[in-house]
Amino acid sequence: MDTKQIYEKYPANDPSILIPILQEIQETEGYLSEEEMQKVAGFTRLPVSRVYGVATFYNQFRLQPLGEYVIRVCRGTACHVKGSLDVLTTLENELGIKAGETTKDLKFSLETVACIGACSIAPVISINDEYHGHLTVKKIQKLLASFRKKTKED
Amino acid sequence: MRITINDKECWANPGETILTLAEREGIKIPTLCYLKGLSPTGSCRICVVEVEGQRNLVPSCAFPVYEGMKIKTNSPKVRRARKTIIELLIANHPQDCLFCVRNGNCELQSLAAEYGVQSLRYQGERRVRKQDVASPSILRDPEKCILCGRCVRICHEVQNVGAIDIVERGFKSYITPAFNNSLNTIPCVFCGQCVVNCPVGALSEKSHEKIVWNAINDPKKHVVVQVAPAVRVALGEEFGMEPGTVVTGKIVSALRRIGFDTVFDTNFSADLTIMEEATELLGRLNNGGVLPMLTSCSPGWIKYIEHFYPDCLKNLSTCKSPHEMQGALIKSYYAEKKKINPADIFVVSIMPCTAKKYEAQRPELGEDYQDVDAVLTTRELARMIKNAGIDFNKLNDDYFDDPLGESTGAAVIFGSAGGVMEAALRTAHYTLTGREMDNIDFRPVRGLEGVKEAEININGTCLRIAAVNGLKNIDHFLDQIKDGNSSYHFIEVMACPGGCINGGGQPLPSDPEKTEKRMQAIYKIDRELPKRGSHQNESVQRLYKEFLGEPNSHKAHELLHTHYLRRDIE
Numbered sequence: 158m159d160t161k162q163i164y165e166k167y168p169a170n171d172p173s174i175l176i177p178i179l180q181e182i183q184e185t186e187g188y189l190s191e192e193e194m195q196k197v198a199g200f201t202r203l204p205v206s207r208v209y210g211v212a213t214f215y216n217q218f219r220l221q222p223l224g225e226y227v228i229r230v231c232r233g234t235a236c237h238v239k240g241s242l243d244v245l246t247t248l249e250n251e252l253g254i255k256a257g258e259t260t261k262d263l264k265f266s267l268e269t270v271a272c273i274g275a276c277s278i279a280p281v282i283s284i285n286d287e288y289h290g291h292l293t294v295k296k297i298q299k300l301l302a303s304f305r306k307k308t309k310e311d
Numbered sequence: 312m313r314i315t316i317n318d319k320e321c322w323a324n325p326g327e328t329i330l331t332l333a334e335r336e337g338i339k340i341p342t343l344c345y346l347k348g349l350s351p352t353g354s355c356r357i358c359v360v361e362v363e364g365q366r367n368l369v370p371s372c373a374f375p376v377y378e379g380m381k382i383k384t385n386s387p388k389v390r391r392a393r394k395t396i397i398e399l400l401i402a403n404h405p406q407d408c409l410f411c412v413r414n415g416n417c418e419l420q421s422l423a424a425e426y427g428v429q430s431l432r433y434q435g436e437r438r439v440r441k442q443d444v445a446s447p448s449i450l451r452d453p454e455k456c457i458l459c460g461r462c463v464r465i466c467h468e469v470q471n472v473g474a475i476d477i478v479e480r481g482f483k484s485y486i487t488p489a490f491n492n493s494l495n496t497i498p499c500v501f502c503g504q505c506v507v508n509c510p511v512g513a514l515s516e517k518s519h520e521k522i523v524w525n526a527i528n529d530p531k532k533h534v535v536v537q538v539a540p541a542v543r544v545a546l547g548e549e550f551g552m553e554p555g556t557v558v559t560g561k562i563v564s565a566l567r568r569i570g571f572d573t574v575f576d577t578n579f580s581a582d583l584t585i586m587e588e589a590t591e592l593l594g595r596l597n598n599g600g601v602l603p604m605l606t607s608c609s610p611g612w613i614k615y616i617e618h619f620y621p622d623c624l625k626n627l628s629t630c631k632s633p634h635e636m637q638g639a640l641i642k643s644y645y646a647e648k649k650k651i652n653p654a655d656i657f658v659v660s661i662m663p664c665t666a667k668k669y670e671a672q673r674p675e676l677g678e679d680y681q682d683v684d685a686v687l688t689t690r691e692l693a694r695m696i697k698n699a700g701i702d703f704n705k706l707n708d709d710y711f712d713d714p715l716g717e718s719t720g721a722a723v724i725f726g727s728a729g730g731v732m733e734a735a736l737r738t739a740h741y742t743l744t745g746r747e748m749d750n751i752d753f754r755p756v757r758g759l760e761g762v763k764e765a766e767i768n769i770n771g772t773c774l775r776i777a778a779v780n781g782l783k784n785i786d787h788f789l790d791q792i793k794d795g796n797s798s799y800h801f802i803e804v805m806a807c808p809g810g811c812i813n814g815g816g817q818p819l820p821s822d823p824e825k826t827e828k829r830m831q832a833i834y835k836i837d838r839e840l841p842k843r844g845s846h847q848n849e850s851v852q853r854l855y856k857e858f859l860g861e862p863n864s865h866k867a868h869e870l871l872h873t874h875y876l877r878r879d880i881e
Binding site: 191194198203204205206207208209210213214 | 467472473474475476477478479480487488489490497
């Protein structure tokens with residue numbers, strides 16, 4: 158979907174619409190690109206430095222696109238006790254990125270969450286909408302291998 | 312309102328802050344993020360005071376007074392809090408004061424001394440950020456930044472440029488252009504108002520000291536220096552003199568001792584600018600040219616209009632700024648006279664300005680060679696004088712060299728906002744009527760207000776004029792031009808608030824009271840000069856006779872005029 162329709166909904170030259178319009182653009186595009194932030198600056202008549210300042214201030218805004226597969230590592234209490242830190246480190250090492258980042262090929266994004274709500278199968282991660290529990294280092298490697306294969310087949 | 316401050320009763324005005332009251336009562340409260348005239352943010356907390364009945368200490372810069380208020384500005388609790396704030400700032404600071412450009416003139420350093428910080432009480436993780444050294448005018452070192460936000464507010468609220476802002480949050484916060492770009496690749500106008508408002512060494516000018524020393528030490532180079540009007544009323548401050556002390560003669564002596572071969576006065580070219588610009592204005596008025604004409608001596612302003620109002624470029628006077636005219640003449644007229652190969656001449660401009668460094672390297676300002684090779688700010692000149700072991704205060708007065716050394720009162724007032732307008736009017740009046748203005752002091756355009764307007768009737772021609780300083784103030788006029796309903800004939804624009812006397816290259820920190828005194832000194836020089844109209848400058852007349860022909864001649868256009876570029880905002 159084009160972002161053009163979004164701009165049509167808002168009044169021009171009005172700095173107070175900055176956050177709502179950024180939210181809506183992110184909803185459509187998945188993230189805030191430099192190009193869109195420049196456009197928003199022109200539309201609201203704010204300096205682009207201010208738009209960038211606001212976009213980096215709030216955690217809700219992403220400045221990079223998300224990967225095809227978003228891996229969320231549960232760092233809740235139960236998972237922590239069951240070794241979720243090892244799970245996270247393993248994923249970080251395997252993917253070569255830190256939590257909050259996306260691989261260069263845009264295949265995987267890695268995030269942490271406070272609790273997924275599946276403590277009975279701790280330690281647990283979700284990959285897009287699928288849950289994977291009782292994880293070990295070996296299981297993670299196998300899991301990643303299968304997803305890597307999947308993306309190649311696509 | 313009756314208030315008690317440090318057990319002393321006093322009267323306060325409703326709505327004012329504790330800080331302004333304390334200042335009036337002669338009570339010193341330290342500040343870091345506070346900027347006179349702008350909305351307070353209360354972010355640094357160094358100005359906290361104790362107010363009876365308030366649970367916590369309150370920031371005096373943002374806290375309004377109320378009837379019966381009891382304030383303590385220097386209680387043990389207040390002093391302890393301030394000291395802790397300083398210690399925490401230092402904990403996240405490089406602590407390399409010895410190698411810092413602001414050593415000895417740093418607000419954080421002075422506060423640490425005042426509050427007796429003698430050890431590093433906190434140690435921990437420090438913000439690591441790369442320097443931005445790519446721009447021709449301004450260096451940024453985010454590691455030294457204490458996030459007071461003064462630069463950001465000046466850039467957004469006064470200059471309307473918005474080149475930089477605070478990004479991220481908490482410990483990770485830092486100040487940067489959008490997308491971590493360099494100042495060099497964004498619409499920064501290099502006015503340097505951020506530099507003169509920075510309390511520490513996070514922002515500074517790109518130094519040309521080394522290339523100037525190298526040129527001086529090169530026996531093959533003939534090094535010519537020129538000095539802008541606003542420098543002579545400010546440099547003394549760097550040597551402990553009162554703001555507004557006029558040190559023109561001492562500057563000339565110091566420059567000769569440093570080793571410059573020839574010392575010229577940019578004021579000469581300010582007079583020349585007036586001859587060219589007044590002629591251009593009268594030409595536009597008589598031949599239905601584009602009006603209003605906008606002045607073109609402030610390179611920060613030029614970059615601003617190129618980025619943000621490119622449709623108005625045809626309104627700009629085509630005159631180069633005075634030091635560029637001077638540079639062009641040094642490498643042609645003077646070189647010819649002295650029989651020096653222009654390739655061996657190195658032209659140095661001493662300017663109150665950081666944008667002039669950028670201007671000097673604009674490719675269109677020079678033919679075979681750049682008109683100007685290096686630009687030193689007032690601060691850099693002070694450092695060079697100290698480097699050279701010169702006792703500035705003890706110097707005798709000396710005089711500028713001929714033929715580009717003579718100047719009139721009209722030239723020196725270029726240094727203060729409104730001065731170019733006044734100087735142009737003096738000469739336009741003489742050209743149109745054949746006599747001087749009845750009252751040579753044209754007060755309506757003087758003073759530090761951001762916008763000054765007037766109407767003047769010369770020989771039946773009514774001119775509507777405005778003098779604008781501080782870039783935010785010009786938008787209104789440019790919008791009118793864009794919409795085709797501007798009723799002005801001539802508008803002077805200076806990028807910096809107050810004009811060159813408060814330029815980005817002047818002694819720090821920027822302070823309205825110092826600016827006022829520098830302004831008074833400028834008008835004092837003008838008042839005391841025997842000749843006060845640019846058309847009376849005999850060296851300029853000789854230049855036209857011997858070399859240029861007449862104002863706006865073909866040759867004058869080749870050497871003294873320029874063109875402008877449309878620039879992207881992105």
